[in-house]
Amino acid sequence: MRRATPTTQAQRARDEGLTRVRRVTWLAGLGAAAFTALASLVAATTTPGHTQASSSPPAAVSAGGTLPNPTQQPSDAGLAPGSQPNAGSGPVIVSGGS
Amino acid sequence: MVAVATSRALSTGIQVGVTRAEALGAAQLVVARRLDDIDRAVSRFRADSDVTRINNAGGEPMRVSDLCMRAVRVALEVAAATDGIVDPTVGTSMEALGYDRDFAEIGTPGARSLIPAAGWRCVDVDVATETVRVPPGVHLDLGASAKALVADDAAAETAAAVACGVLVNIGGDMAIAGPPPTGGWEVRVTDDHAAPADSPGQTIRIEHGGLATSSTTVRRWRRGDRDVHHIVDPRTGEPAAVQWRTVSVTAPSCVEANAATTAAIVLGLDAPAWLSQRGLPARLVDAGGAVLHLNGWPAHGEES
Numbered sequence: 001m002r003r004a005t006p007t008t009q010a011q012r013a014r015d016e017g018l019t020r021v022r023r024v025t026w027l028a029g030l031g032a033a034a035f036t037a038l039a040s041l042v043a044a045t046t047t048p049g050h051t052q053a054s055s056s057p058p059a060a061v062s063a064g065g066t067l068p069n070p071t072q073q074p075s076d077a078g079l080a081p082g083s084q085p086n087a088g089s090g091p092v093i094v095s096g097g098s
Numbered sequence: 099m100v101a102v103a104t105s106r107a108l109s110t111g112i113q114v115g116v117t118r119a120e121a122l123g124a125a126q127l128v129v130a131r132r133l134d135d136i137d138r139a140v141s142r143f144r145a146d147s148d149v150t151r152i153n154n155a156g157g158e159p160m161r162v163s164d165l166c167m168r169a170v171r172v173a174l175e176v177a178a179a180t181d182g183i184v185d186p187t188v189g190t191s192m193e194a195l196g197y198d199r200d201f202a203e204i205g206t207p208g209a210r211s212l213i214p215a216a217g218w219r220c221v222d223v224d225v226a227t228e229t230v231r232v233p234p235g236v237h238l239d240l241g242a243s244a245k246a247l248v249a250d251d252a253a254a255e256t257a258a259a260v261a262c263g264v265l266v267n268i269g270g271d272m273a274i275a276g277p278p279p280t281g282g283w284e285v286r287v288t289d290d291h292a293a294p295a296d297s298p299g300q301t302i303r304i305e306h307g308g309l310a311t312s313s314t315t316v317r318r319w320r321r322g323d324r325d326v327h328h329i330v331d332p333r334t335g336e337p338a339a340v341q342w343r344t345v346s347v348t349a350p351s352c353v354e355a356n357a358a359t360t361a362a363i364v365l366g367l368d369a370p371a372w373l374s375q376r377g378l379p380a381r382l383v384d385a386g387g388a389v390l391h392l393n394g395w396p397a398h399g400e401e402s
Contacts (some may be wrong), residue, residue: 079303
């Protein structure tokens, strides 16, 4: 019959210690997960919001860039009111249908 | 000192303005050359034009000049930018309406079935082989965008050639290049580009870019028992319903301005929102003569 040696006693003590450490680690993980879930629930109920897909404007339709894109700011052509036309002062530049 | 010369080409009125009077003759020569070039490239009524050869090619690719290739590509860009509201394949629709010859020769065509445009996506452009192809029976009409294109080109080329400010006005659609006169170019905006200076309208000043006006009050003819005009809704092949009789727009170029005025006439009630989304200053005159100014177009100075 084999007797327990000092080495095997030390191994047993070490194994029991490791088991305690694993149990503590598992319980700590479980606690952390529970805390995270609780924190998420609190955040969701106290600061409600919604997801934004994108804050940028929709893609332009124009293929060739011929016209300003939708939502563009007014283009500045240096426009201003003019004076009263004078029919007797020579050719007047006219924009009209043709 | 500003000088302006008035002439006629492409079946419409032409004006060339310069900010240095002694440059006027040279400027006119440059513009006349560009007008001749575009007529040979895109006229529907010349047997020898590139567009006539494309239209009559029976669906085969047709090799064309650089200028025609550019005009076709610009027309397709305009069509894409307007979601097909301005479409170069309305040639067939125009012919069905009776506009199948020079406007002065139309007369009173009988009523034929309306033909919606085939749609710009059916136009094949091959840059590598310098060819354009349309399906059999589809005819191009590049009229509006091509005139605007030549206004932009001619103004830029002339300003560089004569080293002063230049305005080129082709049938009411104009482009400005070089330094403008002090305070800008003074322009009368009205229904008809050939109207006298005191016609109802508004006088504005513009310093750069392009200005175009489209109107349903001009280029009208009788078809069967009804009056029709030349701005066709490509979706139906019919002349656009007259919500706005005249629309003027300023934009960075004459091509853009012309595309917007044509689109606005076709869009009708949807035009103000469409123009505002694009930030284009515009003046719209409804069928009854009421005027709407949008996006920074000056309201002052309207005269009826």
